Amino acid sequence: MKKKNADLKLQLEEKKFKQVNRRELLKLAPVLALGAFAVPSLREVLLKKGLGFSDWTAARFFRPGHAATTFDDSDLTPFAKFPINGYDVDDPGVDFDAWSLTVSGAVKRPGDYKLGQVQALPRFRQNTRHVCVEGWDVIGRFGGTRLSDFLQLIGADTTARFITVNCADDYYESLDMETALHPQTLLCYEMYEQPLTREHGAPLRLQIPTKVGYKQAKYLTDLKVTNVLDRVGYWEDQGYSWFYGL
Amino acid sequence: MSGAVVEIIQTNGKEDEVPVAVGRAVYEHPYIVRLCHWINLVALFVMVGSGLQIFRAFPSFGAKIPQKDLLHWPKAFAIGGWLGGALQWHLTFMWIYIATGVLYLGYQIFSGNYKQVLFTHRDLPGVWPMVKHYFFFGPKPPLREAYNPLQKQAYTSAIILGVLSVATGFAVWKPIQFSWLAWMMGGFHYARIWHFAVMWAILFFVLGHLVMVILHGWSNFISMLTGWKKDPEY
Numbered sequence: 123m124k125k126k127n128a129d130l131k132l133q134l135e136e137k138k139f140k141q142v143n144r145r146e147l148l149k150l151a152p153v154l155a156l157g158a159f160a161v162p163s164l165r166e167v168l169l170k171k172g173l174g175f176s177d178w179t180a181a182r183f184f185r186p187g188h189a190a191t192t193f194d195d196s197d198l199t200p201f202a203k204f205p206i207n208g209y210d211v212d213d214p215g216v217d218f219d220a221w222s223l224t225v226s227g228a229v230k231r232p233g234d235y236k237l238g239q240v241q242a243l244p245r246f247r248q249n250t251r252h253v254c255v256e257g258w259d260v261i262g263r264f265g266g267t268r269l270s271d272f273l274q275l276i277g278a279d280t281t282a283r284f285i286t287v288n289c290a291d292d293y294y295e296s297l298d299m300e301t302a303l304h305p306q307t308l309l310c311y312e313m314y315e316q317p318l319t320r321e322h323g324a325p326l327r328l329q330i331p332t333k334v335g336y337k338q339a340k341y342l343t344d345l346k347v348t349n350v351l352d353r354v355g356y357w358e359d360q361g362y363s364w365f366y367g368l
Numbered sequence: 369m370s371g372a373v374v375e376i377i378q379t380n381g382k383e384d385e386v387p388v389a390v391g392r393a394v395y396e397h398p399y400i401v402r403l404c405h406w407i408n409l410v411a412l413f414v415m416v417g418s419g420l421q422i423f424r425a426f427p428s429f430g431a432k433i434p435q436k437d438l439l440h441w442p443k444a445f446a447i448g449g450w451l452g453g454a455l456q457w458h459l460t461f462m463w464i465y466i467a468t469g470v471l472y473l474g475y476q477i478f479s480g481n482y483k484q485v486l487f488t489h490r491d492l493p494g495v496w497p498m499v500k501h502y503f504f505f506g507p508k509p510p511l512r513e514a515y516n517p518l519q520k521q522a523y524t525s526a527i528i529l530g531v532l533s534v535a536t537g538f539a540v541w542k543p544i545q546f547s548w549l550a551w552m553m554g555g556f557h558y559a560r561i562w563h564f565a566v567m568w569a570i571l572f573f574v575l576g577h578l579v580m581v582i583l584h585g586w587s588n589f590i591s592m593l594t595g596w597k598k599d600p601e602y
Contacts, residue, residue, distance in 0.1 A: 136390060143594040149399055150593065153406045155462075159414075172460020183545040190544045191555075203433040208491040220492075251556060253543070255451065257426035258435075259557055332544055361452040363459065368544040 177365040184367050193249040199260035201314045206321045207254065207335065209356060213320040214291035216341055221325055227286075227346035230277025237325050238277035240309055243267040245273060247315070248306060250331035252338075253368055255357075264329045265312030269286050270303045278347045286348060287328065290341035295328070295355045297337065301367065306331050311344075334366040369481050370396050375591040376598070381406065394600045396514050396591045398481060404472035405592055412570070414457055415533075417447030419567060421454030431562050462537065469530055484514055487524035489515035511602040519580075526573045529566055536563035 134142070158164045204334025221233035222239050222288040247265040271278060280303060301307060310329035311318055318324040330338050336357045358364045372395040377387035397405075420441045427437045448454030476482035494517030500506030502518065509516070515523065535549060539559035543550040553559040581589055591597035 132372070132374045133377045133387065133389075134385075134393075136376050136378050139374070139376050139393065139596075143596055146402075146594040146596070150402060150406060152403065153410070156407065156410045169460050170458040173456050175463060176459040180542070184543060185545060188545065188547070199431075203431060205432045209400075222580070251543075253556060254426070254432075255455075257422065257560060258428070258432040260432065280600065287498060354379060357452070361456060363455065 130319075148340075173361075173363055177363055180298075180363075180367050181298065181366045184298075184300060184365075186304060190250050190306055190368070193251070195260050195263070197261050198249055198263055198314075204252075204262055204313070204322075205254070205258070205288070206262050208218065208291065208340070209293060210291050214289075214341055216290045216320070216324060223342055224325060224344045225276050225346070226344070227348045228279035228282045229347050232276070235276070237311065238325065239275070240267055240272060240295055241311060243271045244353065245312075246308060247312070248308070248331065250306065250329075252335055254335040255362065255366070263314045264308060264310050265315060266310035266326075266329060268305060268307035269307045269309050269328070270305065272309050273302065273347070276347075282347050283349050284347075284351055286346045286351065286353065287339050287342050288344035289339050290343050293339055293341075293356050294353050295337055295339040296351055296353070296364070297328070297330070297333075301332060302329060304330075304332055332367055334363075334368060335367060336362070369479050370394075370398055370484050370595075371400075391599050393596045393598045394514070394602075395595050396484075396596045396597045396600075398475070398479070399595065400471065400475040401481070402592055402595060404468045404475075407468045408472075411468060412574075414447060414461040415465055416567060416571065417445070418454040418457035421446035421448040422451060423564065425451040429557075429564070431557060433456060434438075443602075462534075466534055468533070473527070483521050485520055487517070487520040491520050494518075495521060503562070513602060514597075517546050522573065522576065526570070526577075529570050529573065532566045533563070536566055539563075567601060 154295075159168060167261070206274050223240065224234050226232045244267060245265055246268060247263065249261060249263050251259050251261050253259045259299050270280075271283075273285075280299060283299055284300065285302045286294070288294050297307075308329040310327050311325055312324075313319070314321055318327065323342075326342045327340040328338045328342065353359075354364055355362075374393050374395075375389050376391045376393055378390050379385060379387045421443070424441055424443065426432070426435075427439060427441065428435055429438060430436050443449075446454065448457050476485070494509065497506065497509040498516050498518035501508050513540060536559055538546050538551065539550040540556065540563050541552050543556035543559065550556055550559050553562050587598045
């Protein structure tokens with residue numbers, strides 16, 4: 123029962139006041155929804171959806187015309203200090219004489235491409251930042267041919283959604299077509315103006331300054347243009363982000 | 369909006385009895401403010417916990433070769449178990465954290481309730497007397513409103529830090545697509561340092577906040593749950 127006394131101050135009966143307080147407390151119930159994350163089965167689903175939403179948003183932020191920052195030669199991390207990461211061995215023992223890039227999928231000219239054919243395309247060199255998911259970064263000098271030029275060479279259907287790659291160490295990755303067509307995305311065969319060393323992915327690797335390090339697959343053996351991702355990526359299959367654009 | 373004052377009375381239902389006043393109560397914290405406070409308490413806890421697990425993957429702000437670790441944060445006090453797990457938590461809860469922050473800021477601005485907590489130049493003269501009282505046993509200045517000048521300074525700073533945690537986080541997450549943001553912070557490498565530093569500043573605030581909440585008693589604490597503070601000091 124509310125009454126106004128002579129001083130025009132609002133009065134509230136103690137019982138009603140307690141009721142109001144209880145109701146206001148109950149209005150906070152939605153906060154308890156966060157408790158879903160404490161339930162192991164729900165947690166997996168929610169985190170997967172959360173990561174997926176992050177990936178979706180990340181893809182929305184990608185601007186095909188926007189270049190990654192490039193640096194002066196004086197900013198380069200010394201080659202000896204450029205880390206080597208892998209999931210298995212650093213050198214899978216590629217036979218360079220026998221090596222070819224096996225191209226398949228939605229392309230007019232599938233088949234095996236030798237390194238010479240890749241290197242015959244225009245070469246681009248760039249000083250860009252390499253960011254590892256672990257948190258460290260270095261600035262390297264990379265050289266190679268634009269993936270977009272190679273896709274033209276093989277007669278790729280660039281309206282397809284994905285590029286997938288396989289590697290000599292059984293690593294595998296996939297790329298959205300938009301990023302594949304980005305002018306800084308390279309089929310890289312050089313570092314610091316020298317041919318790639320074995321540990322850095324010889325003879326050919328992806329170099330994608332607009333993506334995190336683990337998407338820049340080394341020792342490529344196969345490349346496929348496709349609308350279906352049957353295999354996503356080594357680290358993605360462990361629970362890491364697929365799009366991971368920088 | 370906050371500010372409503374009531375007199376709590378006891379009656380036994382008879383028609384012309386005079387009610388007995390048993391206390392006053394002020395409506396200090398509107399629903400949206402309380403909702404956002406408790407959601408982001410959880411969200412911030414997860415962001416810090418998972419953030420520290422992410423940090424463990426490369427606990428340094430120097431070179432990778434040679435690697436010199438800054439500090440070894442224990443796995444037991446981190447969320448996610450490993451880098452992959454931590455990133456899932458971090459990249460999921462960041463959206464909850466941001467959405468709640470936007471809801472809070474939007475509500476405060478559009479309802480006008482921000483006036484309760486925003487630190488302005490008018491609060492400057494009141495800061496030192498409050499500092500003297502809290503830290504140097506000075507006299508207790510008269511309280512006229514829900515938040516004293518020092519509190520306003522603390523909470524306003526906390527909100528700014530919250531915004532900075534998101535800005536620095538975005539620069540670390542997308543240093544190329546948010547290149548202008550990353551540039552303002554000195555590039556990706558520095559943005560990572562800023563992000564880490566802002567986290568510690570927020571933790572410092574949280575520590576002070578918890579101490580103050582404990583010192584200021586039950587009625588004050590309950591007001592962030594129900595909105596109402598019984599027998600306020602002003």
